[in-house]
Amino acid sequence: MSLQLGLQIALGVIMVVIAIIAVEAKKIISSVIYLSLLSLLAVVGFVLMSAPDVAVTEAVIGSGIVTFLFVFTLIGVNKQTAIKEDSINDLDVHTISPLEGGDIK
Amino acid sequence: MHIVGIVLMLIGVYGLITNRHIIKMIVSINVLEIGLNIFIIAVGYGENTIAPILTKSNINATNFADPLPQALVLTAIVIGVGTTAILLAVARKLYQQYGTYDLTEMEGK
Amino acid sequence: MKKLVAVLLVGLMLLLLFINMFDGSLEFNKMDLADVDGNYYAKNPIVSNMVTSVVVDYRSFDTLGEVTVLFVSSLGVAFMLGGLTTRIKFKHDDSFFLRIGVKVLFPIIVIVGVFMFVHGHLTPGGGFPGGALIGGAMLFKYISDSKYRAKISAFKVLEGTMGSIYVLLGIVGILVGNYFLQNILDIGELGNLISGGLIPIIYVLIGLKVGSELTGIFDHFMNEEV
Incomplete structure (x- = not known):
């Protein structure tokens, strides 16, 4: 079982690094995508810890639905920003979509 | 993997303390x-x-993993998506009111 | 400054943890919860997936509460974002290939979801991921077609009906048997598709309820302010 132990240690190190990147990233959208990646690695961890039920649930919900909710929060807000810029000029907001490299203040 | 779980929890606490951006806090x-x-x-x-x-x-066989924590986590994941959805809805509502996601800028207005 | 304090705080917690771990007062590996009654669930099997037997039989009341939490959160999202009525417009036009691909994939994903919650007592999976897959199939429809709106009122009726049937099954357990949500039907042979009494029925109810709740949440998140 030493192979499994080695896999767990390697997975753990990668997960910790990705979690730090997700918390510390400058761009919001990359933070969200690293969170999705962390979720996917957690699925591998659950399979290694012999919990297939939890792994299936985390794969569907953690890395699919939660990412959708975050991304569409950002997209919806970006549209509202563009509308607000017409009425209030001194807001100084970005209008580039976060998916195209811009960022939301 | 216990240590990985605890370290991830502590990273989450660190992010909650240091970040002032609502989406990053979520x-x-x-x-x-x-x-x-x-x-x-x-x-x-x-x-x-x-x-x-x-x-x-x-x-x-007698060496099954314990099903009780797995059942608890199964429900906790689904509750997690519910809480995330409601937190993001609150964040969008705040954005409509203040025009920003940053808590520091929110206090200035 | 704040970052330094946070790093110090988190590092202190980590240090305390490691000290406790190496002098032996915290031994997580020795904490075998299954030994409370010596592999109890394996010796008294109800269905072959033991996690399902815990979720839907031994702790069915917890699952009812959990489904209620999800219902309340979908109500909260509807309360927060209910004023928004127009769909989010994407910057690009609808892709023909995406639309046709989703048309092909949609029934397959729904069938996989239904398979997952019908076979929840035999294989990994169950009502929660099955319902989430059905919600994800609806999400694909939303993304591929910018004018698509699901019939949210029908989903709300479905969700309410499924929740009511769950509670009614619990009350039938009191009337016929002894306690709330008792498994009153015949358990049958281990490993058959029709076995486990109420367990497959309740998992189908949970799957449909979770799927319709998630579809409601998605519909609210796809809206924007005019």
Whole structure:
């Protein structure tokens, strides 16, 4: 079982690094995508810890639905920003979509 | 994997303390939640345990992983998506009111 | 400054943890919860997936509460974002290939979801991921077609009906048997598709309820302010 132990240690190190990147990233959208990646690695961890039920649930919900909710929060807000810029000029907001490299203040 | 779970939880706490951006705080809460789930699953897992599903070949085995923490985490993940959805809805509502996601800028207005 | 304090705080917690771990007062590996009654769930099997037997039989009341939490959160999202009525417009036009691909994939994903919650007592999976897959199939429809709106009122009726049937099954357990949500039907042979008494029925109810709740949440998140 030493192979499994080695896999767990390697997975753990990668997960910790990705979690730090997700918390510390400058761009919001990359933070969200690293969170999705962390979720996917957690699925591998659950399979290694012999919990297939939890792994299936985390794969569907953690890395699919939660990412959708975050991304569409950002997209919806970006549209509202563009509308607000017409009425209030001194807001100084970005209008580039976060998916195209811009960022939301 | 216990240590990984605890370290992920602590990273989540660190992100909650340092970030002032609402979306990044919600991301931190999600990191904390993943760490908590991994920790609870690791408590029920010992070395050489197998998945708690009875088949013809392992009907007499005694080294099953504990199904109770797995059941708890199964429901906790689904509750997690519910809380994330409601947090993001609150964040969008705040954005409509203040025009920003940053808590420091929000206090200035 | 704040970052330094946070790093110090988190590092202190980590240090305390490691000290406790190496002098032996925290031994997580020795904490075998299954030994409370010596592999109890494996010796008294109800269905072959033990996690399912815990979720839907031994702790069915917890699952009812959990489904209620999800219902309340979908109500909260509807309360927060209910004023928004127009769909989010994407910057690009609808892709023909995406639309046709989703048309092909949609029934396959729904069938996989239904398979997952019908076979929840035999294989990994169950009502929660099955319902989430059905919600994800609806999400694909939303993304591929910018004018698509699901019939949210029908989903609300479905969700309410499924929740009511769950509670009614619990009350039938009191009337016929002894306690709330008792498994009153015949358990049958281990490993058959029709076995486990109420467990497959309740998992189908949970799957449909979770799927319709998630579809409601998605519909609210796809809206924007005019």
